[in-house]
Amino acid sequence: MRIILAKSAGFCFGVKRATRMAFDATEEHDHLSSLGPIIHSPQLVRQLEEKGVRVVDEVPPAGDGAVIIRSHGVTRGEMEKIARRQLEVVDATCPFVKKAQEFAAELSADGYHLVLVGEEEHPEVQGIVSYGEEGRVSVVANPEAAEQLPRSSKIGVIAQTTQSFDNFNAIVGVCLRKAKEVRVYNTICDATSVRQQEAKSLAARVDLMLVVGGHNSANTTRLAVICRELQDNTRHIETADDLEPGWLEGVETVGLTAGASTPSWLIEQVVARLETLAGT
Amino acid sequence: MRIILAKSAGFCFGVKRATRMAFDATEEHDHLSSLGPIIHSPQLVRQLEEKGVRVVDEVPPAGDGAVIIRSHGVTRGEMEKIARRQLEVVDATCPFVKKAQEFAAELSADGYHLVLVGEEEHPEVQGIVSYGEEGRVSVVANPEAAEQLPRSSKIGVIAQTTQSFDNFNAIVGVCLRKAKEVRVYNTICDATSVRQQEAKSLAARVDLMLVVGGHNSANTTRLAVICRELQDNTRHIETADDLEPGWLEGVETVGLTAGASTPSWLIEQVVARLETLAGT
Ligand code: F3S
Numbered sequence: 360m361r362i363i364l365a366k367s368a369g370f371c372f373g374v375k376r377a378t379r380m381a382f383d384a385t386e387e388h389d390h391l392s393s394l395g396p397i398i399h400s401p402q403l404v405r406q407l408e409e410k411g412v413r414v415v416d417e418v419p420p421a422g423d424g425a426v427i428i429r430s431h432g433v434t435r436g437e438m439e440k441i442a443r444r445q446l447e448v449v450d451a452t453c454p455f456v457k458k459a460q461e462f463a464a465e466l467s468a469d470g471y472h473l474v475l476v477g478e479e480e481h482p483e484v485q486g487i488v489s490y491g492e493e494g495r496v497s498v499v500a501n502p503e504a505a506e507q508l509p510r511s512s513k514i515g516v517i518a519q520t521t522q523s524f525d526n527f528n529a530i531v532g533v534c535l536r537k538a539k540e541v542r543v544y545n546t547i548c549d550a551t552s553v554r555q556q557e558a559k560s561l562a563a564r565v566d567l568m569l570v571v572g573g574h575n576s577a578n579t580t581r582l583a584v585i586c587r588e589l590q591d592n593t594r595h596i597e598t599a600d601d602l603e604p605g606w607l608e609g610v611e612t613v614g615l616t617a618g619a620s621t622p623s624w625l626i627e628q629v630v631a632r633l634e635t636l637a638g639t
Numbered sequence: 640m641r642i643i644l645a646k647s648a649g650f651c652f653g654v655k656r657a658t659r660m661a662f663d664a665t666e667e668h669d670h671l672s673s674l675g676p677i678i679h680s681p682q683l684v685r686q687l688e689e690k691g692v693r694v695v696d697e698v699p700p701a702g703d704g705a706v707i708i709r710s711h712g713v714t715r716g717e718m719e720k721i722a723r724r725q726l727e728v729v730d731a732t733c734p735f736v737k738k739a740q741e742f743a744a745e746l747s748a749d750g751y752h753l754v755l756v757g758e759e760e761h762p763e764v765q766g767i768v769s770y771g772e773e774g775r776v777s778v779v780a781n782p783e784a785a786e787q788l789p790r791s792s793k794i795g796v797i798a799q800t801t802q803s804f805d806n807f808n809a810i811v812g813v814c815l816r817k818a819k820e821v822r823v824y825n826t827i828c829d830a831t832s833v834r835q836q837e838a839k840s841l842a843a844r845v846d847l848m849l850v851v852g853g854h855n856s857a858n859t860t861r862l863a864v865i866c867r868e869l870q871d872n873t874r875h876i877e878t879a880d881d882l883e884p885g886w887l888e889g890v891e892t893v894g895l896t897a898g899a900s901t902p903s904w905l906i907e908q909v910v911a912r913l914e915t916l917a918g919t
């Protein structure tokens with residue numbers, strides 16, 4: 360039996376990097392906190408807690424060790440507070456998110472009305488907009504909301520990194536009718552679409568497709584739905600224990616992918632169990 | 640009988656301005672040439688010829704009087720030649736076209752690959768692209784052509800002033816997939832769409848709609864088609880002589896508009912004849 364693991368299974372570049380930085384920091388700092396959970400994986404947050412990383416909601420007081428900044432960043436106000444309190448910083452903001460923050464600052468300083476395509480409640484969005492000038496920033500979730508934008512002489516458009524291109528494109532179209540000049544930085548990260556594309560092409564050519572990740576993870580569930588469209592024999596599992604030996608009967612190739620919040624060791628456990636069951 | 644003349648009938652702002660500048664120039668200069676016909680109206684070109692304005696294809700030699708630049712502009716190379724030959728210039732380039740030329744120069748100097756939405760053969764387009772850096776400019780007529788654009792780090796998009804917004808919008812959408820940064824200046828002039836909108840609302844509320852302009856003028860014919868959709872009783876005429884008295888029977892209000900290349904005296908003659916026929 361052949362097992363094919365998708366290259367893009369599990370954590371994206373930015374989350375892998377943040378995780379590594381956080382674990383490295385536990386070796387160097389005795390007193391560590393993370394401003395908000397580093398990523399959406401409860402298992403990983405627990406592992407870090409065991410190594411002494413406290414999750415805090417607010418910037419800790421002066422003298423309180425080092426602060427880890429999560430992959431989707433924090434607000435400019437929080438960054439300034441950290442600097443004022445002279446806390447050490449382990450900045451694990453994803454470079455793509457950082458870029459979006461920088462574009463927000465640049466566009467706003469250049470007099471553009473800043474339009475951020477995204478969900479107002481998302482922490483990444485709150486971080487990015489905080490770099491724009493107050494009163495000249497709009498968060499817009501869809502083209503209908505964009506229709507409500509005031510007319511401006513110039514509009515700058517950026518996106519939350521996980522937005523879909525089609526939504527972004529449609530909103531730019533509305534902005535073109537709201538201002539004579541529109542400047543667009545496409546800050547969409549392709550990690551999600553690459554993972555989905557790879558899962559699709561894998562699902563189409565295997566006998567069994569496994570998708571690993573929490574049943575309550577929206578992006579893992581979405582991944583399983585996409586695979587099932589091309590491969591009836593698709594299974595969404597949370598851990599290696601969910602694997603049923605009967606599934607492997609008559610199966611020559613197994614495809615394997617995992618959601619964005621699935622840690623690599625969970626994926627490795629599934630691979631190990633598959634190998635055991637296949638007797639290879 | 641009431642006659643309602645559309646405010647936007649006939650020449651647009653830029654053509655009116657160029658015409659006025661050309662006639663004013665005939666008072667001041669003995670030796671005058673226009674680099675290409677000033678506007679698309681043969682009647683007007685003839686009138687100017689009678690006042691001594693020769694239409695030339697190339698920049699005249701040094702010492703050859705003054706040169707009129709038509710409303711849709713000329714190329715940077717021609718402008719430089721005129722300067723080198725120290726000819727006097729009557730620059731009747733429409734300010735909106737000039738703006739597009741300036742944006743082309745600015746975007747190109749700032750390192751953007753310049754995309755001009757328009758028709759390659761159009762003189763306005765040739766003028767605008769000449770302000771971009773050679774080898775970094777593409778003229779794109781439709782989204783299919785835009786698909787052939789090379790990937791660039793940044794793309795700047797502008798439009799020929801008479802383009803439709805929908806085509807412009809669709810091409811911007813394609814550009815968003817070709818570059819991470821896209822800067823757009825909407826240089827579309829709304830003279831055409833305003834004229835069409837006004838004609839529509841007029842056609843719907845009169846008993847007879849008259850559209851004045853050459854039968855071989857594409858934009859006048861289009862105007863008549865648009866009016867006919869709302870008013871069966873629409874007539875496309877070239878001059879006041881085409882008016883048939885029978886058309887006015889039982890008519891209480893007459894609407895009147897004219898294509899972009901119809902001179903105002905042709906429109907005035909129609910109004911005068913209407914008044915005579917109605918005995919007002
Ligand atoms: S956190 Fe991940 S999804 Fe993209 S923006 Fe950074 S690589």
Ligand code: F3S
Pocket residue numbers: 651652653654710711733734735736800828829830831
């Ligand atoms: S020539 Fe006329 S159509 Fe617009 S760009 Fe100038 S007013």
